[in-house]
Amino acid sequence: MKLSRCRLPLVLAGLLSAGFLFHASAAEPAKPKSGQAAKKGGEVKTPGLPTPNYIPEAARPLLRKKMERHGEDARDLMFGVTLLQYDAAKAAAQRISSEPRLVRPIVGGEDDLNTLLPERFFVLQDEARNRAQAVATAADKKDDKALAESYGRLVETCVACHSAYLNRQ
Template sequence: MKRLRSRRPFVLAGLLCAGFFFHAAAEPPKPKNGQTAKKAADTQTAGLPPPDYLPETARALLRKKMERHGQDARDLMFAVTLLQYDAAKAAAQRISTEPRLVRPIAGGEDDLNALLPERFFVLQDEARSRAQAVATAAEKKDDKALADSYGRLVETCVSCHASYLNRQ
């Protein structure tokens, strides 16, 4: 009975989150002021706003890379929340093994990598190691370690997004 009681908060949180997301997915956004339905949907799922310091060509390159990353992050969120260990492990492994942007090299001042703040690269490495911890916890089916490691990974994600937007 004690083991069941310790899982109850995770199960309840998972059900609430799943219900919220399924409800939100079931109702398409209503167009505003003459917007088409497609444009309203694009606006809602557009992701991070563009940072002022990056030119459009650099943002386009990053956007392409981050689309797959964003899908993996969503898959991981659902899998962790619903305690789907195999799916959580797979998504965390995809995140931890995805190709990284390399730090700028001398003479590459015009490269995309030179435009990004150093903190971006530090957090990219941190995200990799924290995603590995999520995969390990999922493999062990350790609910507490899974929740803790996922929380630390999300902290890194938010810090990285803030660094990207504010060039910290």
């Protein structure tokens, strides 16, 4: 079966979503027995990106908290889009597009976390915001084709941003 160019983003988004679902279910810890909480140290552990060595220990908890919230929104968006739950997809996309961004480094802020992050991270962060807004618009219009295509483009940006972060490109 040959894929047309317009169907490729839809197929990519579907494959990425399916892969994420399979990974998430395989990575889930065993369900607790007899009312025990599935928590470690008071917080629920979810799979995520490893923290690169160039991020100092002191900055990791702050960045981790922001990225965990971002991951929850991304997961909600994936389910909303995949299951055509337009309101859920729109809400998650709006949360992603309106979340506080890390600002580019400023002169005199050489000790700030932002100076450690590669410039490509900031470019992709802006691109993700724009693409999340496109997903929200498509969900609002209940346009399945535009929803799939805009979500596919957003996921491409997510993967590129994660790569830039991990590899300091």
